[in-house]
Amino acid sequence: YFLNITVTDPDGLNSTKTVNINIININDERPYFTIKQRIYRIPEEQSPGTIVANITAKDPDDEDSPSRLFYSIQSSDRYFSINPLTGVLQVTGRIDRDALPLQLHPNISLIVQVEDSPSGGHASEMEITIIIDDINDNPPECNPSTFRKEANENVTAGTFLLDLRNYCKDIDVDPSNNRFNFTGLSGFGSNNFALESTVPGRLVMTESIDLENPANLGVEVYSLTVRVQDIAYPNYSSKYPFYTSFDIFLCYIIYIYIRIKPVNEFFPVFSNLSYEFNVPEITKVGSSIGRVNARDKDWPPSVITYSIVAGGGTRDYTNIFWISPTKGHVKILARLDYETTQKHILTVQASDQEKTATASVTVNVLEVNDEEPVCSPNFYSFQIPVSLAVGTNINGFRIECQDRDSDPRSFRYFINEGNVNNHFTFSPRAGSNTSRLILASRFDYESGLDTNWIYRLRVYITDDNLLSARDKATHLIKTGTVTLSIRVIPNPTTVIATTPGFTVVTKRENLYSESAWYVPFVITLGSLLLLGLLGYLGFLLATWVRTRCPPAGKADGTPL
Structure with missing residues (x-):
């Protein structure tokens, strides 16, 4: 300031002087903020260095000159920083709206201070609020991402299998950003499944899967894939640097494996309602006489087991048949006998462990000539006179034969052994079950023709009398046997050649040999040793008796 000061005296004289007054500015005022905005809004995931606000202030002490102010953030903050000279507020750390604490409290409050001196000056503070907006920066994710489900082959269309919504989520906090859908159901056999249109993520069957259908034969596991993606337009550039706005939405792939469980729907079915086997009665035990076979239309093929549930027994055997549990071969466990039982009826069962079916098996026992003729008596002994007339029925003897599998006219009789000079024969020789023993020729001992008495x-009795010569070569022929002992009694005038007897006399003598001198020596020595041993044992016995039984003492004769 320039002041003109005039001094006037009483006489009217004056003097004027100019006074220059310089006002020295001192730091006595607080700086103040010139911006009016207190609330700012920025999206999350801004890159470091992004400018949020330009904080400005003035110092009244520097009204006509540029202020030298210093800016700082007083509150502790990891997301922002301010340039101390320019007041530019910038992003310094990652801001994730979908993580705590911003997930629950998206507003960040900062206390910004401005000072007119680095130290000891005047300062002012201002609170600003920065609101973090959510962006669609997270694609939906599912845990687990692989599912394995099972469904019976006969389930109806519309059967619910899986709700994918229970396993998938989008962590974006804004409801408009965390919505997603399920699309792109694909894979082998995906036409049998569908995602419901009314409720996203619900996987259902569109039709029943029949494993027995040739179109599905052998397919038990269906591999499906489903895409999960955001509904809102995404902004993945912060997490996926190579993502551009021209890319399609990032999607999450879910893998679903659905196993179709076979269901036992069908009963086993035998190839025939009944079986008939013709078996000769001489078939060996353990032989296979036939086979039954059953099939099951279920897929995969069921293991069928066979068993005999009824029949197959006789009075002597509970079970004379056996069936292979896996192959169905029927075998015999005991000898078949046509003469006892001509037909066996079995009930065979086929089982697939749940369902069963039965079939009738008829075993026809074929007659075979397997029985030997049995004759009575089968042994006989008798005597005949040497003068017996030719043609005589010897002692009225006859045999009677039976054969359970042969006609009574089928017997033939012939003597196979012992009929020297053919003195004996049977009548009739064939065609009857009874025959008599006949003397066919006389005995001749006088001329020496006969020597056996x-x-x-x-x-031998055979059962082939009714067979032709050609049939005898192929048919089984059985033979019975009878043994006869015949003694011929000579007449009193008949001279019987005898062999003179002789007597063998054996003489025994007790002879002493000089070379056997040691025998009496050994006997004598042994006797002496035995006597010595007996004497020693007697001495030991006497000593033991004396120690066990001492002699009684003599009575004391001194009077009391």
């Missing part, structure tokens, strides 16, 4: 006949 005892005949042991072995008679």
Whole structure:
């Protein structure tokens, strides 16, 4: 300031002087903020260095000159920083709206201070609020991402299988950003499944899957994929640097494996309602006589087991048949006998462990000539006189034969052994079940033609009398046997050649040999040793008796 000061005296004289007054500015005022905005809004995931606000202030002490102010953030903050000279507020750390604490409290309050001196000056503070907006920067994710489900093959269309919404989520906090849908159901056999249109993420069957259908034969596991993606337009550039706005939405792939469980729907079915096997009665035990076979239309093929549930027994055997549990071969466990039972009826069962079916098996026992003729008596012994007339029925003897599988007219009789000079024969020789023993020729001992007085006949009875010569070569022929012992009694005038007897006399003598001198020596020595041992044992016995039984003491004769 320039002041003109005039001084006037009483006489009217004056003097004027100019006074220059310089006002020195001192730091006595607080700086103040010139911006009016207190609330700012920025999206999350801004890159470091992004400018949020330009904080400005003035110092009244520097009204006509540029202020030298210093800016700082007083509150602790990891997301922002301010340039101390320019007041530019910038992003310094990652801001994730979808993580705590911003997930629950998206507003960040900062206390910004401005000072007119680095130290000891005047300062002012201002609170600003920065609101973090959510962006669609997270694609939906599912845990687990692989599912394995099972469904029966006969389930109806519309059957619910899986709700994918229970396993997928989008962590974006804004409801408009965390919505997603399920699309792109694909994979082998995906036409059998569908995602419901009314409720996203619900996987259902569109039709029943029949494993027995040739179109599905052998397919038990269906591999499906489903895409999960955001509904809102995404902004993935902060997390996926190579993502551009021209890319399609990032999607999450879910893998679903659905196993179709076979269901036992069908009963086993035998190839025939009934079976008939013709078996000769001489078939060996353990032989296979036939096979039954059953099939099951279920897929995969069921293991069928066979068993005999009824029949197959006789009075002597509970089970004379056995069936292979896996192959169905029927075998015999005991000998078949046509003469006892001509037909066996079995009930065979086929089982797939749940369902069963039965079939009838008829075993026809074919008759075979397997029985030997049995004759009575089968052994006989008798005596005949040497003068017996030819043609005589010897002692009225006859045999009677039976054969359970042959006609009574089928027997033939012949003597196979012992019929020297053919003195004996049977009548009739064939065609009857009874026959008599006949003397066919006389005995001749005088001329020396006959020398045997005892005949042991072995008679064979066969059952082939009714067979032709050609049939005898192929048919089984059985033979019975009878043994006869015949003694021929000579007449009193008949001279019987005998062999003179002789007697063998054996003489025994007790002879002493000089070379056996040691025998009496050993006997004598042994006797002496035995006597010594007996004497020693007697001495030991006497000593033991004396120690156990001492002699009684003599009575004391001194009077009391």
